[in-house]
Amino acid sequence: DAKTTQPPSMDCAEGRAANLPCNHSTISGNEYVYWYRQIHSQGPQYIIHGLKNNETNEMASLIITEDRKSSTLILPHATLRDTAVYYCIVRVAGETSGSRLTFGEGTQLTVNP
Amino acid sequence: DGGITQSPKYLFRKEGQNVTLSCEQNLNHDAMYWYRQDPGQGLRLIYYSQIVNDFQKGDIAEGYSVSREKKESFPLTVTSAQKNPTAFYLCASSIFGRVNEKLFFGSGTQLSVL
Secondary structure, eight states: OOOOBOOSEEEEETTSOEEEEEEOTTOOTTEEEEEEEEOTTSOOEEEEEESSSOEEOSSOEEEEOTTSSEEEEEETTOOGGGOEEEEEEEEEOOTTSOOOOOOOOOEEEEEEO | OOOEEEEOSEEEEOTTOOEEEEEEEOSOOSEEEEEEEOTTOOEEEEEEEEETTEEEEOTTOTTEEEOOSBTTBOOEEEOTTOSOOOEEEEEEEESSOOTTSOOEEOOOEEEEEO
């Protein structure tokens, strides 16, 4: 799996958009980009994933650059409850692969009132 | 509601003692996983299982053991061989264990050494 690089921390004002970057310059053509978040002392929560097209769901939007070497998770209207550690992960697609998954240290997003 | 239940929420271990962490899921998922998280760190994979009666070591399996006798249950034993067991332990599941599936996590067990 490709390595990812994220800033260790970010701040955002409540009600504003939070844009969390992730670099994955060694990503391969068959690797997906996944985002999870973890609120303190809870289990991580899936947010969104994508291969090469931009994706949007009820929680967030995922923007993947054309060369796929980086991506941005966008929380359009951040609330205090969005304060969490956000993990960006890249995974190889394939039916026979086991789901070995290692989360890095992620980005601590703090949403301020 | 379907989900993953981990128990207990807090657990204490004495020196030389084995302790078992429970993980139960009612999502009918084939695959289950155990992760360890140290303060301020990301998650590291301990063991995973894609089918009943089968499991594989993850990145940090030494000092841990698991069993998968039932589809819905994947208990983790922290043995006395694990010299630094204090950590937050997370159980997760996914439908088939394929790489492009999302993971569902439990709420975790905090293990501390007395």
